[in-house]
Amino acid sequence: MNDVVLTGDRPTGPLHLGHYFGSLANRVLLQDLHPMYVLIADYQVITDRDLPGEIRRHTTELLLDYLAVGIDPAKATIFQHSAIPELNQLLLPFLSLVSVSELGRNPTVKDEIAHSTQSAVSGLMFTYPVHQAADILFCKGTLVPVGRDQLPHLEVARLVARRFNERYGQVFPLPEAMMGAQPLLKGLDGGKMSKSRGNAIALSATEDETAALIRKARTDAERLITFEEERRPEVANLLTLAGLCLGRAPVELAEEIGDGGAVTLKRVVTEAVNEFLRPIRKRRAELTEGDARRILAEGNERARERAVRTLEEVRVAMGF
Template sequence: MSATATTPPPGAVERAAGRRVLTGDRPTGRLHLGHYFGTLHNRVRLQDAGAETYLVIADYQVLTDRDTADRLAEHVGDLVLDYLAAGIDPGRTTVFAHSGVPALNQLLLPFLSLVSVAELGRNPTVKDEIAHSRQASVSGLMYTYPAHQAADILFCKADLVPVGQDQLPHLEVTRTIARRFNDRYGPVFPEPGALLSDAPLLPGTDGTKMSKSRGNAIPLAATADETARLIRRATTDADRDITYDPERRPGVSGLLALAALCLGRTPQDIAAEVGTAGAARLKRLVTEAVNEHFAPLRARRAELAADRAAVRTILRDGNARANELADATLREVRAAMGMRYT
């Protein structure tokens, strides 16, 4: 049985009112423009449409990366700032951290008993993480990622999970765990469906997928000057006639796609405007489009960053709400498993 997943038609996000949604990020650094157009913007739309939204900061899942783990508090704070600046409202979206919700993590143990080592090892995301880990060996924690994500989703009994196509195998593990738990112990968990994002994949400054680890990303919080410098370094080609051709001209096409998202136009339209003026003119246009589009968000973020205590309060309150729900779910799980001894 595969996860129920369809690319949402127009209005699908708005019809999510009343659904319970779980989404989140690992705190590996500041979010970038790819995150914004790929997921963050839609999270705000789901929130505004009336979905009951939970947003997890998966801090336990970065312990396998020593460089990231050494700056964990900084990265978690940066994530919260990015969320708030983009429009996440902590009064309507519960923002919480793995490490702040003990009952969620206790679900990992019974969940691991429901999947085999082989099932975890052949998960595409786990294999990709191992391939890009740059380590001689990997810890056992990395193999628990799919089951841990199942705990993220099922602790709050989310019935809808926004994902990209590459994340469907993770969600399928969650659905498998829910189904096996229900078959063995009785009905406790829903089998969540997938809401596939209709957002385009935003290439980075080298024409490949925008990613922090690849060094080709433009952070949401970048200043106007930093943005200009990153875009000036973007990979293009020698052809002065600017055209949109993602296969043969990935660098130029990536810049056109970014400008199109910021300006609400098509890449082909922008390519026609630049014409034979060359890559330098294209990069100036893209820089202006990005800086103008994100100026309000960056101003909000700078204002919020001046009060880090308020950011910590938001996370503390979100942890408290998530704990209340996780505790209730764990009590239900223990009862179903016959583990209530008093």
């Protein structure tokens, strides 16, 4: 059986360079190796927030980012969660396979509850891992690129698949985590890079916006630029960013900048980032919202065909 990749993002704002180097570049490579489903997880936006925000616009922007970085809708099925009702119908039988205590013990759920901005935690938060299991299993996903913090969710998907097969007969493969050596980019303020914290460079940012963000980035008072991740994390992060964009070692860049100080460092980083993003911006500018709607409609149709077949298999296996 050929491996099937399932990956995706929540439409909560523009994708940034952390997303690109952390996952998007890998997806562009994977689409040439395996059938791939790319999920725009719009229903999951309401998991940990009271209001979904501008979800329609964010969905369009997310799709345009995907296309601009090179995800090809002829190779990958890009689809929207809310457009696939059969996917969500899998949630009920899957929930019957997991106990309340198992859901409550999930460390990722605990962490997300602790950091939630909701006035009260919704029931959807507890079922979130099973919702993700449905995302993975509806397309018979076997490879799921994840960060270490998402491994508990993948274990729930494996648990659901295993228990369903044991109870009703072999229907689902057991998905495997795909753990890459993904570079960890911190935000320009030294914290976790995040869409909501304003410390990330969006793939859709203009050259001037990019330059302004990098000018405000944290450094330190030492003039000599050195790459020391432990002692000088902010400087090291900027060097890492420039190195990723240029395909060069950050140590080499530090040696070249030498005693040029923070001003020279930020100039080098700005030039590297803008040069790297130039072709992505060009492709994005050539796309229209009409292109995005058409591509999403086609992807939704293909994903729904897959979901219908899987749901029918589940119904037959369960005796409905």
